[in-house]
Amino acid sequence: MSNIGSYNERMKKFDWDIAKYILDWKEGELLNIGAICSDRICGRGDGNKTALIWEGFGDKSARYSFDDLRVYSNGFAEFLSEQGIEPGDRVCIFMDKIPSLYFSFLGVLKLGAVAQPLFSAFGDESLEVRLASAGTRAILTTQKHVRKVRKIKDRLPELERIIVVEGNPDKLKEGELFFDVENSPRVEEFDVYHSTPETPSVLHYTSGTTGQPKGALHVHNSVWGQALTTSWVLDLQDDDIYWCTADPGWVTGTSYGIIGPWALGATQCVLDSGFTSSRWYKFIQDNRITVWYSAPTAIRALMKDGDELVSTFDLASLRHLASVGEPLNAEAVIWSGEVFDGLKFHDTFWQTETGSIMITNYPGMEIRPGSMGKPFPGIRAAVLDLSTLKPLDEHGKVGLIAFSPGWPSMFRQYWNQPDVYRSKFVGASENAMPDELRTNPDLWYVSGDRASIDKDGYFWFVGRDDDVINTGGHLVGPFEIESALVEHEAIAEAAAIGKPDKVNMEVVKAFVTLKPGFEPSDELELNIMNFIRKRLSPLAMPQEIEYRDKLPKTRSGKIVRRYLRAIEWGEEAGDLSSLSDE
Amino acid sequence: MDEMKKVILEYIVDEYLDEDDEDEVSFNTPLISSGIVDSFSMVSLKRFLETKYSIKLSDEEATPEAFDTVNSICRLVDKHLG
Numbered sequence: 129m130s131n132i133g134s135y136n137e138r139m140k141k142f143d144w145d146i147a148k149y150i151l152d153w154k155e156g157e158l159l160n161i162g163a164i165c166s167d168r169i170c171g172r173g174d175g176n177k178t179a180l181i182w183e184g185f186g187d188k189s190a191r192y193s194f195d196d197l198r199v200y201s202n203g204f205a206e207f208l209s210e211q212g213i214e215p216g217d218r219v220c221i222f223m224d225k226i227p228s229l230y231f232s233f234l235g236v237l238k239l240g241a242v243a244q245p246l247f248s249a250f251g252d253e254s255l256e257v258r259l260a261s262a263g264t265r266a267i268l269t270t271q272k273h274v275r276k277v278r279k280i281k282d283r284l285p286e287l288e289r290i291i292v293v294e295g296n297p298d299k300l301k302e303g304e305l306f307f308d309v310e311n312s313p314r315v316e317e318f319d320v321y322h323s324t325p326e327t328p329s330v331l332h333y334t335s336g337t338t339g340q341p342k343g344a345l346h347v348h349n350s351v352w353g354q355a356l357t358t359s360w361v362l363d364l365q366d367d368d369i370y371w372c373t374a375d376p377g378w379v380t381g382t383s384y385g386i387i388g389p390w391a392l393g394a395t396q397c398v399l400d401s402g403f404t405s406s407r408w409y410k411f412i413q414d415n416r417i418t419v420w421y422s423a424p425t426a427i428r429a430l431m432k433d434g435d436e437l438v439s440t441f442d443l444a445s446l447r448h449l450a451s452v453g454e455p456l457n458a459e460a461v462i463w464s465g466e467v468f469d470g471l472k473f474h475d476t477f478w479q480t481e482t483g484s485i486m487i488t489n490y491p492g493m494e495i496r497p498g499s500m501g502k503p504f505p506g507i508r509a510a511v512l513d514l515s516t517l518k519p520l521d522e523h524g525k526v527g528l529i530a531f532s533p534g535w536p537s538m539f540r541q542y543w544n545q546p547d548v549y550r551s552k553f554v555g556a557s558e559n560a561m562p563d564e565l566r567t568n569p570d571l572w573y574v575s576g577d578r579a580s581i582d583k584d585g586y587f588w589f590v591g592r593d594d595d596v597i598n599t600g601g602h603l604v605g606p607f608e609i610e611s612a613l614v615e616h617e618a619i620a621e622a623a624a625i626g627k628p629d630k631v632n633m634e635v636v637k638a639f640v641t642l643k644p645g646f647e648p649s650d651e652l653e654l655n656i657m658n659f660i661r662k663r664l665s666p667l668a669m670p671q672e673i674e675y676r677d678k679l680p681k682t683r684s685g686k687i688v689r690r691y692l693r694a695i696e697w698g699e700e701a702g703d704l705s706s707l708s709d710e
Numbered sequence: 711m712d713e714m715k716k717v718i719l720e721y722i723v724d725e726y727l728d729e730d731d732e733d734e735v736s737f738n739t740p741l742i743s744s745g746i747v748d749s750f751s752m753v754s755l756k757r758f759l760e761t762k763y764s765i766k767l768s769d770e771e772a773t774p775e776a777f778d779t780v781n782s783i784c785r786l787v788d789k790h791l792g
Contacts, residue, residue, distance in 0.1 A: 185744045224745070249748060275728050402745040404774045429749070433773070600750070630769075635753075650761040657754045658725055666750035 130491035132360035135502070142505040144536055147352035150359055151391060161329055161351050162205070162237030163320045165390035166198040178395045181369070181415055182227050185401040190227060194393065197234065200227075202318035203309040204235025204268075211289050211305070213266050215240030215321050218331060220259060220267040221376070222277070224248045225400035228293045229376060231309055232268050233386055237329055237348075240321025244331045244343075247377030247602075248273055253612060253663040256280040257340050258333045259287060262543055271295020274304065325349035331543060332379045334480040335605030337594040343543030344480045350383075351391055353484035353537030357504060358388030361476060362419055363448050363491045371397040371412070372421040378602060379480040380452050383537070384421055388484075405433040409441040416445040423453040425600040427460045427473060428631045438467045448491060450474040453601020454633045455589040458497035475500055477529075477589070479575060480603075481552070483537030487529075487587050500579065500587040508532035509587070511579055512572060517554045519572075523583045526590050530554065530572035538566055538573070595689045597626035599634050604668050606689060612663050613638055613670075616656055618646040621679050625693040627672065638670035639679055639692055648675035711784060714763075718787075719780050721758055726751065737781045742774040752777055759783065765790040 132138055148154075151164070152172075158164075169175070175195035183189045192200075213219060219236045221243060223229050229245075236243040244262055246255060255276055259267070266289035267277055274292050278301065281287055290304045297306040323329070329348045333341040358364055362384065370389050374380035389396045399411045403426065412420065430438075449464060449471050456475040465472040474489040477500045487509055489501035503509040510519035511527035520527045533553070541562045542549045550556050553565045554572040565571060578590040597604045606624040613622035621641045626634030640656070642648065653673045661669040680691045694701035715737050723735055726747050741747045747755060756772050759765065765787065776786050 185740075400745075402740075402742045402747075402774070403749050404743050404778070406775075407743060432770075650757075654754060654757050654761055657757065661751060661754060666748050669750060669754060671753045 130360075130363050131365065132363070132490050132492070135490050135493050135505070138360070138505040144352050144356070144506055147356035147359075147536075151355060158320060158322060159325055159348055159351075160237060160240075160320050160323045160327075161348050161387055161391070162201055162234040162239075164351055165387060166194060166201050166234055167320065169194040169390070169393040170198050172393070174393050177393065179390060180227065180230060181395065181397045183397075183399050183401070183411060184226070192227060194390075197231065197390070199314045199316060200231035200309045201234035201238055202315035203312055204228075204232045204307075205238040205318050205320075206315045207291075207307050207309075207312075208235065208239055208241065208266065211266065211291070213239060213241055213289065216328065217241045217265040218244045218262045220244040220246055220262075220264045220269075222246050222248060222250075222255065222267055222269045222273055223293065224270070224272070225375060225381075225398050226270070226294060227398075228268075228309060230386060230398070232293065233376065233382065234390075237323075238318060238320045240323060240327065242328045242331050242345075243382075244333075245376045245382060246333070247375055247665065249667070250276075250377075250665045251661070251663045252276040252279045254608070254665055254668070256283065257608070258343070259284050261333070261340065262331055262343055265289065266291060268293055271299055323348045326540070328540070330382055332382070332480050334379075335596055335603045335608060336548075337596055337605065338607055339548075339605075340608060341605060342545055342548060344379075344539040345541050345543055346483050346537065347540055350483045350537040351387055353535055354383045354388040355391040357485040357488075358384060358392055358394075361474070361485050361488050361490060361504070362388070362421055362450055364389055364392055364394045364419060366393070368394055368418045369397060369416055369445070370394050370419045370421070371399070371415070371417045373399070373408075373423065373426060374421070374452070379483070380421075380423075383484055384452075403429065405430050405437055406441075409438065409443065412443050412446065413441045418445050419448045419450075420446060421450045421452065422473075423601040424451055424456045424460060425453065425632050427451060427456070427464065431460060431463050432631065435467050443468060446471055448474075450476055450488075452476045452478070452485075454598050455498070455500065461495060461497035472497075477501070477577075477587070479577075481539045481573075482531065482535070482575070483539060484535070486531060486535075496586050498588070499582075500589050502585050502587065507535055508569070510572065511581055511587075512554065512574065517572070520581075524580050526578050526580045528593055529575040529577045529579045529587070531575065532569050533566050533571055533573050534569050540566060595625065595693070597624070597634050597636055599626065599629075599636060599667055600632040602667050604636060608664065609636060609638065609660065609668050609670070610687075612660055612668075613640060613656070615663075616659050618642050618652060619656070621687070623679050623687045623689050623692055624670065625689050625696060627696045629671075635671040636668060637672045637674065637696065639674045639676050641676055641678060711788060714784050714787065715780050717762070718759070718783055721762075722747070722755070722780065725754070725758075735780075737784075738779050740778050741780075742778045747777065749774065755783075759787055763787055763791060
């Protein structure tokens, strides 16, 4: 029997307080995610239960109990407090998926500070933009990644503490601190910050069409949405061994790679090594993983390596599979059913801003391959007419995916950008403040994706409603790429779009014009690719660069990405009357 | 083949490791499975090989396993050079 039981019955009778009931949480108890995921599990007698099974590159591996989580997160909280970090300060966590990432995340929250996890593959420019935006006061990193911080620290006056948590302390430079929590005295007691439901917890950066990335701010109250969806959608039960493949630099890695599973007291696995199909299958086999939450890009890469490879591993422990990050194509759903003994991946739809799963396929419910599934109980979802922005009644008609505000994990603001936050709500008054917007059930929060709904209530994803590129399940903003491209010595103008890709859904393609004195060549293309890879990230690196004499522009001089995208996708370009003739 | 190994190794050290990186990379050092080169960055490594050796590598050939060491990369390139 799955945790959700009957979807239809849950839809009839639903209250978010069911999450509190599942966690046996009583009013008046401490509502702090750091403590809920560690101290509270120990307090109920599960301190010796395994919380984290970790494997790194080579033969490195380690296991940690919930008591270890409690003590090591206390260690980080105490150390940061001693360094003058205070509640509300933003603390960036910039490291690979090493155990200290997980301990420090909970430690930052226990202190009442705001955890700002960033993907460790980000280059120095991507890092700088996000630290400057957040006014980050401290960064926790490793010897491997601190060199990127060194390049930018002089331009970040608010960044007061650079703390290296792994590596050789003798290699530190002036102004850097070293803190190895596992080799420091155990901190048995820490006075956890008494957060309220609305105390900020996590700041995740996400990309948009225009401007630099925006910080989506979440609060401690999000735990109810994350815990309940983990229970009902991922179906985690007491004896499960769970693997979420996402990196906590992205929202899936925190909502479902830390908060949801550990709030429930589940054992989870982390693999911190490069992707190869055989390594992943071996990891599942060796750790007897039962519930696996992955991404379409990874699933398609596994498909590419063939069925025969799967059969060389014993994967009989698996009992439930789910997927997130981009639409899961029907072929991948059918393939998983064939090679994983009838188990099909359950697609889940949500985003950084929603904080928890919004539309999904549930355990025990018929999966329609290629469909996003149905809204989570308690979530009012619709597709809005593209012109009128009113909910559509017509089945199969494409509109904007939108949600009625008010669920617990909803983001509370874009960091320091109230106007941008307001612009995400249809029906908002001109001066509405974030608290009014997020609690007004008469508004619609617009996700930026398009879909249709069939006669049975299943949602079907169509695509983005803007120019944001979804590559490998990660959103990349074209503006950020274009800004970096024109910093290259050879490039005069640039436009970035997503082009179709069999494995990653989309990859970045750039169109550039060159400055006088530069000629198109394969060598220059490779040079530009590596330039972006190092400055921004491998995800943002164009996988193809097209040289042009000029780029399509409006008469006011704005580059028209949609025209380039339409050509690339073989679609109608729409109204081009505003295009300049030049 | 030895010259090719040196050229590819030098490119990887220059492009994927930082100046003060202490990691010693040899012809047999795992690149993909160790995380030195991630799956997205494989594309630029593939492009380098194609440009440098005037070959075309198909997506089916350019697997994480085939790109995992300098030795395995050289075997793949050598196959195309005949």
